[in-house]
Amino acid sequence: MTDALLLGGIEAGGTKFLCAIADRDGSTLMQTRIPTTTPAQTLGAASAFFSEAARQHGPLSAFSIGSFGPLSLNTVASDYGCITSTPKAGWQNVDLLAHFRRTISAPMALDTDVNCAAVGERLFGSGQGLDTFCYVTVGTGIGVGLLINGAPHGGANHPEVGHIKLPRAPGDDRFAGICPYHGDCLEGLACGPAMQARWGVPAETLPSDHPAWAIEADYLAGLCATLTYTVRPDRIIIGGGVMQPQMYGRVRRALSEKLAGYDASMRSIDMDDYVAAPTAGSSAGLTGALALAYRTATRQWPMHWAITETPSSRAETVNA
Known part of the structure; x- marks a missing residue:
């Protein structure tokens, strides 16, 4: 490892690509x-950014x-x-690594966002x-990241916990769900677009006492119970646009x-600590991608980094 170590990373999202x-x-x-x-426009712009970065x-x-x-x-x-069977139009079977291998x-x-x-x-x-915890995002979809023994969990492929089936929440017997593959899986019932389809308005515009939030809390608590029983993490961090501040208390109570008091170790869980909000800021995914690049280059995590919410003051933004 030398002082000239230079890392490239992308947080590739459904609405934007953050490159650094x-x-x-x-x-x-x-x-x-x-x-x-489109893939051609988006990946082309990303390649142009990294080509300019290499030049500089x-x-x-x-x-x-x-x-x-x-x-x-x-x-x-x-x-x-x-990218395989994504519901995002035009992005099915796009080979991300092959594209960037042509220029880098x-x-x-590669890992999940x-x-x-x-x-x-x-x-x-x-x-x-913490060495073992779950990161849940509830927004356009529902995704779950697992860190086990300090590293992202993969296995045969990445987990798709957002597509598990859960019992219907009380009062939610008629909504069909919006998942194009499963209908009423967790994501089909509880992601942001599902809430809008069920209630007719974006989730963030619903008042805090709307019955939507009790239903949402029930589904997210069901997810947390499943993760608790299968992974037994030290913490479950839940973020995303659907997680309004008042939701954390609801999810903790429902969980x-x-x-139901099963197992002494679960009875001792401090719910205020166990179900937590993310605090690494909006750049956490990009930071994680850069950290994964560091690990790829050095075979260790960059525990000495001191990034917080925003890029360094030395950062230069380029509009690719």
């Missing part, structure tokens, strides 16, 4: 925000992407590196000091009811 390069200390040298439109700062030492999915993360699969000659890594956000939370947010 950083030095070995995690200080951002350049960054840009690119609207997610030199070649990358490692490069990582934290992307929306589903993704193929099994390195022996024929479609490794691809550096070791590469939620796993990268979980890495960011472990470094700088609500996951600090306590669902666990």
Whole structure:
């Protein structure tokens, strides 16, 4: 590892791509925000950004992407590196790694956006000091990142916990759900677009005493109970646009009811600490992607980094 270590990272989301390069200390040298439109336009703009970054700062030492999915993360699969059966129009079967390998000659890594956000939370947010925790995002979809023994969990492929089936919440027997694959899976019932489809307005515009929030809390508590019983994490961090501040108390109370006093170790859970809000800031996913690039280059996590919410004052924004 040298002082010239140069890292590239992308947080690839359904509405925007955040691209950046950083030095070995995690200080951002350049960054840009690119609207997610067509693959050709979006990936082309991202490639142009990294080409300009290389011209100004030199070649990358490692490069990582934290992307929306589903993704193929099994390195022996024929479609490794691809976005697969995403509901985002036009992005099915897009090969992310192949695209960037044509212009970037550096070791590469790919993981889910939620796993990268979980890495960011472990470094700088609500996951600090924890080796095993879950990061949940509730927004356009529902995704769950798992850090186990300090590293993102993969297995045969990444988890798709947002598509589990849960018992219907009281008072929610008639809504069909919006998932194009499963209808009334968790995401089909409880993501932001599902709430809008059920109630006719965006979730964030609903008053805090609206019955929507009790239904939403029941589904998210069901998710937390499932994660508790299967993963037994030290903490469950829940973020995303649907998680209004008043939701945390609702989810904690509903989770306590669902666990029903089972097992002494679960009875001792401090719900205020166990179900937590993210605190690493809106750049957690990009920070996690850059950290994954660091790990790809050095085989260790950058525990010495001191990034908080925003990029370093040395950052230069380029509109690709």
